[in-house]
Amino acid sequence: MRLLLAAALLVATPAFAIQPAPQAADEIIEGPGDQLTLRQEVVLDxxxxxxxxxxxxxxxxxxxxxxxxxxxxxxxxxxxxxxxxxxxxxxxxxxxxxxxxxxxxxxxxxxxxxxxxxxxxxxxxxxxxxxxxxxxxxxxxxxxxxxxxxxxxxxxxxxxxxxxxxxxxxxxxxxxxxxxxxxVEPTPEVDALKAMAPLVGSCWRGQFSGGAAYDIMCVETMPGSHLRSRHIVRGAASDYRGETVYFRDPEAGIARFHYYTSLGAFSDGDIMLAEDGTLLFENIRHRTAEGSILDIYGTGRFDEEGRWVATTSIYADGAWPEPSTIVMKRIDCENWDAVEAGCD
Structure with missing residues (x-):
């Protein structure tokens, strides 16, 4: 269920993507013989x-x-x-x-x-x-x-x-x-939310690998130029739902989001836009209902066929494993109410 949950997070944001924390932990790396190397990192705005x-x-x-x-x-x-x-x-x-x-x-x-x-x-x-x-x-x-x-x-x-x-x-x-x-004086805002425009007003479906579970997501506008996506995972032992609100933070000069799930878990983080148009969801930690924390890394982009391609990787044992991928295709469901009624 943990892997399925992480994969569901991937599309719920609509691509739940987490970069390493801006102030990553200092690391002392052992080398050949008695050699030691000190690695330290900072991410600048x-x-x-x-x-x-x-x-x-x-x-x-x-x-x-x-x-x-x-x-x-x-x-x-x-x-x-x-x-x-x-x-x-x-x-x-x-x-x-x-x-x-x-x-x-x-x-x-x-x-x-x-x-x-x-x-x-x-x-x-x-x-x-x-x-x-x-x-x-x-x-x-x-x-x-x-x-x-x-x-x-x-x-x-x-x-x-x-x-x-x-x-x-x-x-x-x-x-x-x-x-x-x-x-550092932060670079002026890059409007990452505009890059999500092709998702808005439609519903999307993607199949998880290795099983029968699949995800349905619908994205819509909200008052105040905010966006909202709602999703449901079907085909697993029980349905799993989540909702994400995307908004601009004028003080920070960037886009951000909050994510909530039917399991009682929640997340928040920043949204950035790479030069090639890929959306990056950074500085995010997912908190489960039991209190544990997942760090996740991923990306989201549109391919040549207009599909939404999202990747994700859960940080574990001091490393980022090979990411998993889900491809979301636009489907003929009018809105979220139609999805709740069984459209997929």
């Missing part, structure tokens, strides 16, 4: 060009790294900053991150200059290995006005001194990402 410029231009870096910043973007160049707004680059207190290499708007590899750093975690043994520490930063556009940044800290070892150093950077990098997110 801005476009890829802006996110990239916040790391690679002095003007952008000064919005969050330090009030005084200078960037020489080239292999062998550097990001140099000073936390004293009255100081100049080169004055006492200037810090430097060496630019090892980069691929425009994709990847930026940095190395800190630790020669002038004094810290409890910076032992003589660690200082001697300073040339082996790198920070690889990747940039990934999630659609208009949405960018994922992942930081990969390499060179750590599974050793007590290195673990102390690692703990420092887990906290320091997370604080840095928080400063970055706070400095």
């Amino acid at each position: 801005t476009d890829l060009d802006t996110a990239w410029s916040m790391f690679t231009t002095g003007e952008g870096a000064a919005t969050w790294m330090a009030p005084v910043a200078e960037v020489d973007l080239r292999p062998g160049g550097a990001i140099r900053t000073n936390y004293d707004p009255a100081a100049a680059i080169g004055d006492p207190g200037t810090t430097e991150l060496r630019i090892v290499n980069f691929a425009p708007k994709r990847i930026l590899t940095l190395q800190a200059d630790l020669s002038e750093v004094e810290a409890d975690w910076l032992t003589d043994a660690i200082r001697a290995e300073a040339d082996s520490f790198y920070n690889v930063i990747t940039f990934d556009a999630l659609g208009p006005g949405r960018t994922r940044i992942v930081s990969w800290g390499t060179g750590y070892r599974d050793d007590p001194d290195y673990r102390t150093m690692l703990g420092f950077f887990v906290r320091a990098n997370r604080w840095t990402f928080e400063q970055l997110a706070a400095a």
Whole structure:
């Protein structure tokens, strides 16, 4: 029933799609031998060009790294900053991150200059290995006005001194990402609800794989330019219903939704529109009637034949499994009342 429920959620939104949380958990990854890698992530409410410029231009870096910043973007160049707004680059207190290499708007590899750093975690043994520490930063556009940044800290070892150093950077990098997110001015709203227009005023049917269960969904407008979809799963042991309301959040500048089910479960989240027209339902957690929480990832789009194609994957055991797919076709049911009366 759990898998069937998740598949039903997929079409109830009409494509119940969840991206990883904007502030994903910090992760320490074990490598060959005693190697450790620190992975940290942030999702910014801005476009890829802006996110990239916040790391690679002095003007952008000064919005969050330090009030005084200078960037020489080239292999062998550097990001140099000073936390004293009255100081100049080169004055006492200037810090430097060496630019090892980069691929425009994709990847930026940095190395800190630790020669002038004094810290409890910076032992003589660690200082001697300073040339082996790198920070690889990747940039990934999630659609208009949405960018994922992942930081990969390499060179750590599974050793007590290195673990102390690692703990420092887990906290320091997370604080840095928080400063970055706070400095971002969200990209103006992309009207994701307009992309749902072909669904409105019609009912749709899709067959779940691996069984007799199928889903019927009808989408309609509501007062205030909101949308509503209602759906019912038939062919299972008992019918399962759900209702979703889609609306614009003017304060956040994005579209959002609330979803409720006949089983007592509910969900809420954001709606984004990818550059290729795919709808993304992000930052969502589905809460069951028993109190457990499901994180789900998925997409929704129209294919060349005008069918609604939705995919979904339930996060489990630290990974996103291969998504399942359901294809919804328009059917000759006049409205939701006709569906309730048996039309499918």
